[in-house]
Amino acid sequence: MSLTQQYSNYTEENHTVWAILFQRQIENLPGKAIPAFFKGLELVKFKPDRIPNFEEVNQILKPLTGFEVVPAPGIVDDAVFFSLIANKKFPATVWIRTMDQLDYLEEPDMFHDVFGHVPLLTIPVYCDFLAALSAMALEHVDRPDVIDKLTRIYWYTIEFGLFREPGAKAAIYGAGILSSVGESKLSVSEESIKYDFNVDHILDTSYVKETYQSQYFCIESFEQLLESLPKIGRAIAALRQQLEEV
Ligand SMILES: [Fe+2]
Numbered sequence: 001m002s003l004t005q006q007y008s009n010y011t012e013e014n015h016t017v018w019a020i021l022f023q024r025q026i027e028n029l030p031g032k033a034i035p036a037f038f039k040g041l042e043l044v045k046f047k048p049d050r051i052p053n054f055e056e057v058n059q060i061l062k063p064l065t066g067f068e069v070v071p072a073p074g075i076v077d078d079a080v081f082f083s084l085i086a087n088k089k090f091p092a093t094v095w096i097r098t099m100d101q102l103d104y105l106e107e108p109d110m111f112h113d114v115f116g117h118v119p120l121l122t123i124p125v126y127c128d129f130l131a132a133l134s135a136m137a138l139e140h141v142d143r144p145d146v147i148d149k150l151t152r153i154y155w156y157t158i159e160f161g162l163f164r165e166p167g168a169k170a171a172i173y174g175a176g177i178l179s180s181v182g183e184s185k186l187s188v189s190e191e192s193i194k195y196d197f198n199v200d201h202i203l204d205t206s207y208v209k210e211t212y213q214s215q216y217f218c219i220e221s222f223e224q225l226l227e228s229l230p231k232i233g234r235a236i237a238a239l240r241q242q243l244e245e246v
Helices: 013-026 036-042 054-065 077-088 111-122 124-137 145-159 181-187 201-204 222-227 228-244
Strands: 068-072 089-093 193-196 215-219
Touching: 013 111, 013 181, 013 193, 013 228, 036 111, 036 201, 054 068, 054 111, 068 111, 077 089, 089 111, 089 193, 111 145, 124 145, 124 228, 145 201, 145 215, 145 228, 201 228, 215 222, 222 228
Parallel strands: 068 089, 193 215
Antiparallel strands: none
């Protein structure tokens, strides 16, 4: 991908938008997001008032987990997306929303991609799951119907996952929630439906893109995600076989 982050092209308004969104979530997320998110945020050294420079972020990230952030033009197709992530390259958009779009976006911008995703990319076991799930998806990119199902796992974990240790209250690790002020409040409140993480249940559950989720799945640990990969692989292989027989 030849696109680069032209850092000097960011305007003061761009940096101000980052600063507003960053400050708002820094105040909002304590007590809602998992401690590992805050630890990751500290490790990657984002500045509150400046858009992160991908080169600087990668110098920190790569030695920790092998992952790096690569600039992407926006939403990339499934084959490109999963192939990048399977190779530990996380595609992130370089544009940031404008001042009048603070709360509503049709597609993810760099505040979502960078603030929401990158701190978690400091966690080895999370990264192992993410890369392996993407490698699995890559094997099925010729079958959009299979990818649709597999994407549900990605959606209900990486994007909208919650964490709930026994006896504790739910906490956020999904990037789509971490970058949304409204959904970060709703997802961990009493008002949302929370299920325990279950591969078959997730594969049977569609999701919405345009509004907040109506339900969430809670893991107890990132190891649980990693350990679920063989089960996901078996379920997806069975699904593919079923679909090919039709
Ligand atoms: Fe995302």
